[in-house]
Amino acid sequence: MDSTTSGSQAHAKVPNVRALVQMLQAIKSTAKQHCTVVMGTEGLSVRWEIDSKTLQSSIFLRQEMFLEYRCPGGVRVFGLQFNHLMDTLQVFASSGHELVLKYPNANMQLECQMSEQGEGNVVNIYAQLDSQEMPIPKDLSDYWQDPSSYFLISGMLLKEMIEDLEWTAVGSNNSTVEVCMQRQPRRLLFTAQAAGSLQIEIPTGDLGGFSCAEAEVRFSYKYKNLRTALSNIPQKDTTGVNSKVSIDAQGLMKITHMVNLQHIMDQDSYMGPSAYSESQVDISRTGIVSFMMVAEDVDEADAAD
Numbered sequence: 001m002d003s004t005t006s007g008s009q010a011h012a013k014v015p016n017v018r019a020l021v022q023m024l025q026a027i028k029s030t031a032k033q034h035c036t037v038v039m040g041t042e043g044l045s046v047r048w049e050i051d052s053k054t055l056q057s058s059i060f061l062r063q064e065m066f067l068e069y070r071c072p073g074g075v076r077v078f079g080l081q082f083n084h085l086m087d088t089l090q091v092f093a094s095s096g097h098e099l100v101l102k103y104p105n106a107n108m109q110l111e112c113q114m115s116e117q118g119e120g121n122v123v124n125i126y127a128q129l130d131s132q133e134m135p136i137p138k139d140l141s142d143y144w145q146d147p148s149s150y151f152l153i154s155g156m157l158l159k160e161m162i163e164d165l166e167w168t169a170v171g172s173n174n175s176t177v178e179v180c181m182q183r184q185p186r187r188l189l190f191t192a193q194a195a196g197s198l199q200i201e202i203p204t205g206d207l208g209g210f211s212c213a214e215a216e217v218r219f220s221y222k223y224k225n226l227r228t229a230l231s232n233i234p235q236k237d238t239t240g241v242n243s244k245v246s247i248d249a250q251g252l253m254k255i256t257h258m259v260n261l262q263h264i265m266d267q268d269s270y271m272g273p274s275a276y277s278e279s280q281v282d283i284s285r286t287g288i289v290s291f292m293m294v295a296e297d298v299d300e301a302d303a304a305d
Helices: 003-007 015-027 082-093 154-166 222-228 300-304
Strands: 010-014 034-039 043-049 056-062 069-071 076-081 099-103 109-117 120-131 149-154 176-182 188-195 197-201 209-211 216-222 241-245 253-260 286-293
Touching: 010 015, 015 056, 015 286, 034 082, 056 222, 069 286, 076 082, 082 109, 082 120, 099 300, 149 154, 154 197, 154 222, 154 241, 176 222, 216 222, 222 286
Parallel strands: none
Antiparallel strands: 010 069, 010 099, 034 043, 034 076, 043 056, 056 286, 099 109, 109 120, 149 209, 149 241, 176 188, 176 216, 188 197, 241 253, 253 286
């Protein structure tokens, strides 16, 4: 690689690649689809959307989360096959060492490099992933219309809720979940109807915040989209995950998971997730996982155009 190419590369050194793997698992796709990687001055994001463009997901890691981070020459945008990216990172994650990401190399590939101390020698491990030109996906949030409603809740409760509703979707490809928010008295209900029917009410005491723009806000969403957004929340016990669910005037839903990665990133002083109180959480060690989805009773073509 010549010096000109090297000098214009985006460069990110991840202190512990396991944190990046955990974040990506939250938007994991079962299909061999491509994701869009964006490396800019503020940090690194990976974005993915389903073919119908009615569900978008992304992760974002601030530049402060990296031991080294630079992006000369402006924003870098490129596409990677999602499964190839995940498989490669999981191989590196088995060691827990620092990982360097560089883009582009001389062949317009994403280069991954890890150094390990061997028997008196330093062993360098490389992987190169083919990229393709890919534009930044049009953001569904561009269609956001106020007034909007929202509630704050722990990731654990959301995960348990969507798992409890799963049996109603057995044998159905088009099962939906109705989300209902009521202003007075405050109520939050999830109702699924397909092969069976089940309604779950979340106690308002379990909510960290609640705001309902109308007397009642009621929209339905595909169960499989909600499952994608809620069932793969990072960290097995969802410790340190705070979630915000917002719904705009037309039913467009945004789910944001704030994931505390401090216990993973600070590997040298690892004490387990329970060792950190909220006052100790560093915002620079918080990853963001976001989902945007269109309501079933909204014209999907209008939202995707």
